[in-house]
Amino acid sequence: xxxxxxxxxxxxxxxxxxxxxxxxxxxxxxxxxxxxxxxxxxxxxxxxxxxxxxxxxxxxxxxxxxxxxxxxxxxxxxxxxxxxxxxxxxxxxxxxxxxxxxxxxxxxxxxxxxxxxxxxxxxxxxxxxxxxxxxxxxxxxxxxxxxxxxxxxxxxxxxxxxx
Numbered sequence: 001x002x003x004x005x006x007x008x009x010x011x012x013x014x015x016x017x018x019x020x021x022x023x024x025x026x027x028x029x030x031x032x033x034x035x036x037x038x039x040x041x042x043x044x045x046x047x048x049x050x051x052x053x054x055x056x057x058x059x060x061x062x063x064x065x066x067x068x069x070x071x072x073x074x075x076x077x078x079x080x081x082x083x084x085x086x087x088x089x090x091x092x093x094x095x096x097x098x099x100x101x102x103x104x105x106x107x108x109x110x111x112x113x114x115x116x117x118x119x120x121x122x123x124x125x126x127x128x129x130x131x132x133x134x135x136x137x138x139x140x141x142x143x144x145x146x147x148x149x150x151x152x153x154x155x156x157x158x159x160x161x162x163x
Contacts, residue, residue, distance in 0.1 A: 010115040014102075014122055015041040017057065018095040023133030025098055027126045029119040035067040042073060042080065056081045058093045097136045098129075 015038065016027040026048050030037035049055055059065045061084050074080050085092045106125045112118040138145070 010118075012115050012119050012122070013037065014099070016095050016098060017041075017045050018098055018136075019133075020094055020135060023135040024130050025095070025126055025133070027122065029122055031115075033062070033064055035064050035069050038064045039070060039073055042070075042077075046077060046080075051079075054079045054081060056083060058083045058085060058095070060085055060090050060093070061087060094136050102126075102129075 012029045012031065013033040014027055014029055016025050018025050026045055028041050028044055030040065045055060045057075057080065059082055064070070065082065065084070074082065090096050102122065102125050106121055107118075110118070110121050112121065140148075
């Protein structure tokens with residue numbers, strides 16, 4: 001909740017990678033969300049994940065993830081496999097569950113007087129989370145999820161007059 005005297009002190013971008021098997025999260029706060037910062041994050045993942053393991057990243061369709069610089073880096077690091085979620089389907093990416101969790105449990109509850117304070121809270125939360133990580137589990141079957149998506153698409157089509 002914000003009040004009438006709310007003052008914004010700046011922003012940060014949290015890049016995060018979730019190990020779906022263990023629940024651990026690799027996270028980095030960056031000043032912006034550009035290819036330069038994304039490449040720095042990819043390098044950090046490369047250092048953190050043992051070299052023999054493939055790294056599958058599920059990403060949204062942000063232009064940052066598809067620049068020539070990013071493609072060149074990926075060409076030199078073939079263990080990295082990128083998978084893009086369809087437009088308006090970011091919920092398919094389990095790291096979004098982590099973003100929702102950190103937002104509700106730490107960021108919304110906090111009062112930060114600087115970007116540094118915000119980033120310190122984020123890194124503290126990441127450390128606490130990774131002490132006893134738990135994998136996120138889907139609460140519905142794939143069939144249930146796909147059926148719900150079909151119903152939603154049908155409803156949109158009916159509203160638009162496509163059916």
